Amino acid sequence: MSQTIVVKIGTSSLTTPDSGMLALSTIASLVEVLSQLRAQGNQVVLVSSGAVGVGCARLGLVERPKSMAKKQAVAAVGQGRLMRIYDDFFTALQQPIAQVLLTRGDLIQRNRYINVLHTFQELLKLDVIPIVNENDTVSVDELKFGDNDTLSALVASVVDADWLFLLTDVDRLYSADPRSNPNAQPITIVKNLDELAEVQTGSSGTQWGTGGMVTKIQAARIATGAGVRTVITQGRTPQNLSKILSGELIGTQFEPQPRPFNARQRWIAHGLVPTGQIYLDEGAVRAIRSSGRSLLAAGIVQIEGAFESQEAVKLCDRTGQEIARGIVNYSHDELEKIRGRQSDEIPEILGYAGEETVVHRDNLVLS
Template sequence: MSQTIVVKIGTSSLTQPDTGYLALATIAQVVDSLSRLRKQGHQVILVSSGAVGVGCMRLGLTERPRTISMKQAVAAVGQGRLIRTYDDLFTALQQPIAQVLLTRSDLAQRSRYVNAYRTFRQLLKLGVIPIVNENDTLAVEELKFGDNDTLSALVASLIGADWLFLLTDVDRLYSADPRYDPNARPIALVNQIDELEALHVEVGDRGTSWGTGGMVTKISAARIATTAGVRTVITEGRSPQNIEKILQGEAIGV
């Protein structure tokens, strides 16, 4: 059965943590997995972070910019390079893609919301995989989503997706950050977001120095998506083949 799937991948999965360079092997696996889902008849949207991180790498910067103007300039450098990488890899598999850059006002104003919906629907009808990112080059603070976890949840809600997959640098949700807490417990299934409070889940604020998200934003995104009826999964970005396994019923991620 054909389903509509939104996949979000973060900077921590797209780049190498020590250098900030693109993790090409991971990106190639993501491209292969999403192309395979398309061939199975599913409609797929990819929400991809990474423009600022790639821009930093291209310009030789060693840390993420702090000022809005610098972030916008670096994003302008990185976005073109990022989409070119995706286009080269998807083209090798004969899968057409489209670049869609959004600001918060595109989903807040009724006329622009309807236009965004129609554009996504037409792209999906054409068999295209839209690659979505925040328009970091132009968005000012009050027009920003804040992170692409939130953006992906809003896009999933907009198009009435069946699934939202949040690909991250851990394999599932834990009671604490497993990279720093050896007693962190894996959480296999959450039926209601409010259950996390009862489980005393501690969530970190950020993923890596190159990204803006973290488990807090993923849980917030899950709240947005599940409220709209979108089933949400957090799973490991370096194993995108898990998406297909989860769709087939395997219990991977949360």
């Protein structure tokens, strides 16, 4: 049966730890495996890190740059080199590829999100393997994905993937960092991410990468919430992908949550960046959780953040636990005036006829 598979490979797997030079044997193995999966009828997307690392090696830099401007310049040098390598390897196997560079803003605006979705759909119909990276040369801090683990999870959500593979420099998730703790226990299956509260996730794996195990767990939360089975496994052995797809328990697998989302709901849940929080009383929480109702002003007890109408917000209970997120019909200032009040009072309070709902149920997704 044809499946949609997103594979993310990190800088730590693509490059040698000491020099940051490309690990060509790993890339060759990965290209061979992905081409085989495509030939078997699967739809394949590759999210590849490495542009900054390759740029550093090309320019003779001994450490990853700290400033945004220098990082962007180095990424511009590395991205072309990285794609040249991929194109050479994939062409040898007669597999067409495409470069897709994204910023966070491409997923925040609804029309751009739809354009991204349609581009992926057309590329996959053409039997192309899209190679995705963050557009580091134009990204700004406020609109960065932060790391390619997050980017890959969001791409998996956009394309409605069946699998997300996070290829890294360890073979699976452990209860602690196995490089420094000999008593670390392997974790094979994760049914609920809350089980990992006590796991020591450590920091980024190498000086050349930006991610670490904590970002992979965050990515797994996004992907599994969108119904995507997620796997953390060793990047140096891409052959494991086929074995895992055949049913072998290699790496750490995160079981997907039920997939209730349509494309618009996935956009609200994962594409948008919340700019505020709205705290609700117990009645409003119950109405949203159990009945899927819209949020009314009467159920709001507190508001945080400077947001405008039609921006995304988190809906939380009194303790701050997020229960849902959605697109709000009022700005922060307007909500401060009408919170706790009945809908029929809103026109008199604001001086104009506003919306009955603060967040309509069609623009609301449970967390």
